[in-house]
Amino acid sequence: xxxxxxxxxxxxxxxxxxxxxxxxxxxxxxxxxxxxxxxxxxxxxxxxxxxxxxxxxxxxxxxxxxxxxxxxxxxxxxxxxxxxxxxxxxxxxxxxxxxxxxxxxxxxxxxxxxxxxxxxxxxxxxxxxxxxxxxxxxxxxxxxxxxxxxxxxxxxxxxxxxxxxxxxxxxxxxxxxxxxxxxxxxxxxxxxxxxxxxxxxxxxxxxxxxxxxxxxxxxxxxxxxxxxxxxxxxxxxxxxxxxxxxxxxxxxxxxxxxxxxxxxxxxxxxxxxxxxxxxxxxxxxxxxxxxxxxxxxxxxxxxxxxxxxxxxxxxxxxxx
Numbered sequence: 001x002x003x004x005x006x007x008x009x010x011x012x013x014x015x016x017x018x019x020x021x022x023x024x025x026x027x028x029x030x031x032x033x034x035x036x037x038x039x040x041x042x043x044x045x046x047x048x049x050x051x052x053x054x055x056x057x058x059x060x061x062x063x064x065x066x067x068x069x070x071x072x073x074x075x076x077x078x079x080x081x082x083x084x085x086x087x088x089x090x091x092x093x094x095x096x097x098x099x100x101x102x103x104x105x106x107x108x109x110x111x112x113x114x115x116x117x118x119x120x121x122x123x124x125x126x127x128x129x130x131x132x133x134x135x136x137x138x139x140x141x142x143x144x145x146x147x148x149x150x151x152x153x154x155x156x157x158x159x160x161x162x163x164x165x166x167x168x169x170x171x172x173x174x175x176x177x178x179x180x181x182x183x184x185x186x187x188x189x190x191x192x193x194x195x196x197x198x199x200x201x202x203x204x205x206x207x208x209x210x211x212x213x214x215x216x217x218x219x220x221x222x223x224x225x226x227x228x229x230x231x232x233x234x235x236x237x238x239x240x241x242x243x244x245x246x247x248x249x250x251x252x253x254x255x256x257x258x259x260x261x262x263x264x265x266x267x268x269x270x271x272x273x274x275x276x277x278x279x280x281x282x283x284x285x286x287x288x289x290x291x292x293x294x295x296x297x298x299x300x301x302x303x304x305x306x307x308x309x310x311x312x313x314x315x316x317x318x319x320x
Contacts, residue, residue, distance in 0.1 A: 006093060008084030012066070020061040022053070030070060030081060038074035045069060049083070052092040054099060060118065063093060100124060101131040143194030145174055148220070149202040150209055152180040168202060182212050189216040204228040230297050234259065237290045244282045258283065262291050 009024040032039050049065045065086075071078040085094045096117075104113055110124040117124075149166035161180040166173055177188045189195065189212075201220045203209045205228045213222055241258060242248050248255060257265075257273045265273065277284040 006085035006095060009063075009065070020056045020059050021050075021064050022061065023064045023066065025066040026081065026083060029068070033070075033072035033075060033077070034079045034082070035077045036072060036075040038072055040073035042071045042073055043068050044071050044078060049086075051086055051090065052096055054093070054096050097127050098131065100127050104128050142174075144192050144198055145169060146198055147200045147202070148174070148198050148217070149225070150213070151204060151225070152208075168200075180208065182215075185212065186216075192216075205232060226297055230294055233293050233297065234290065237286055237293075241283055241286050244286070245280050248283075258287055258290075261294065 008027055010027055012023040012025060014023070015021040030041065033041060046066060046068055049067060051063050051065070053061045053063045055061055065083060067081045067083060069078060069080055080088075087094065090097075100113060100117060100119070104110060104124060105128070110121045110128075113119070113124050114121045144165075145167035147167070147169040149168045150163060151166075152161050152163050154161055162176055162178050163180050163185060164173060165175045165177075175188075177185060179185055195217055196219060198217045198220045200223055201213050201217055202223045202225050203213070204225050210222060213220060238255070238258060253272075254276050257269060257276060260269065273287075277287075
C-alpha cells in the first residue's frame with residue numbers, strides 16, 4: 001500500500017468498505033516554527049484531515065491523514081503541520097490534481113472528467129488553470145537550449161503564422177510564439193534567457209530567419225534542416241527525370257514509385273519499379289543517385305577521419 005500513498009507518509013491501515021480509505025501519518029515532524037524559526041514547539045493536539053487521492057482499482061480513494069497542530073513557545077503563534085503533496089486549503093492530493101490536468105490536457109472534456117472523478121466542472125477548470133499557470137512559470141525560469149530548432153507554421157485565418165522553438169537535443173518543443181517576422185519575434189527573443197549560450201540553430205533553407213539568428217544568437221552556427229534538404233534533392237532529381245522522359249508528368253503512378261524510398265517499397269511496388277526501368281532505362285541511374293543522396297543526408301551521426309602527417313598529429317585534434 002505504500003505505493004498508493006505519497007512520499008513522506010507511512011501507512012497505518014486500510015478500510016475497503018464502503019470506499020477505500022487509507023489511514024496515514026507524516027513521517028517527519030516540524031522541528032522549527034514556520035513563523036519565527038524558533039526550535040521550541042508545543043503540540044496543541046491531533047486532528048484528522050481527509051483528501052481525495054488516485055483511484056484504487058477503479059474505486060474512489062481517500063487519504064485520512066493523522067497530523068498535529070503546533071504552537072511556538074517564542075512567538076506564541078500556532079500553525080498547522082505542513083503535509084507533503086497536499087497544498088493548504090485543498091481537498092485533493094497533488095497526484096490526483098496532476099492526473100486530472102493531464103487527462104483534460106489530452107482532450108477529455110470537463111463534463112466527462114467531472115462524471116468520472118465525481119467532481120464539479122468548475123473544479124476541473126480551476127485545476128487546469130492552476131497547473132497551466134504553474135507550468136508557464138516553470139517555462140519562464142528555463143534557459144534557452146543550446147541546440148535550437150526554429151520553424152514557422154500556419155494556424156488559422158486570424159493568426160496566419162506562428163514560430164515554434166524546439167529543443168533538438170532533448171527532442172521536445174521549447175516554446176511557441178505568434179508571428180514569424182523580426183518585428184513579431186523581437187519581444188520574445190529579447191526576454192529569452194541564455195541566448196548567448198546557443199551553439200547551433202537549425203532552420204529550413206529559406207533566408208527569412210538568417211538575419212534574425214545572426215542578430216539574436218551571435219555565437220550560434222546556422223545548420224540546414226535535413227528534411228528540407230532531402231526535399232530539395234528529391235525535387236531537383238525528379239525535375240531531371242521529367243527532362244529525360246517528358247511523359248513522366250502524366251504518369252502519376254511512375255512518379256509515386258520514383259518518390260518512394262527503396263526501403264519503403266512493397267514487393268509489388270519493387271516489381272513495378274523494375275518494369276519502369278525496363279521501359280525507360282535512363283530513369284534507373286537517377287533513382288539510384290536519389291537513394292544514395294537521401295541515405296547520406298539521413299545519417300544522424302557521421303564521423304570523418306582525416307589522415308594527417310605524423311608531425312601534425314600533436315598540433316591538431318581530430319573532430320569527433
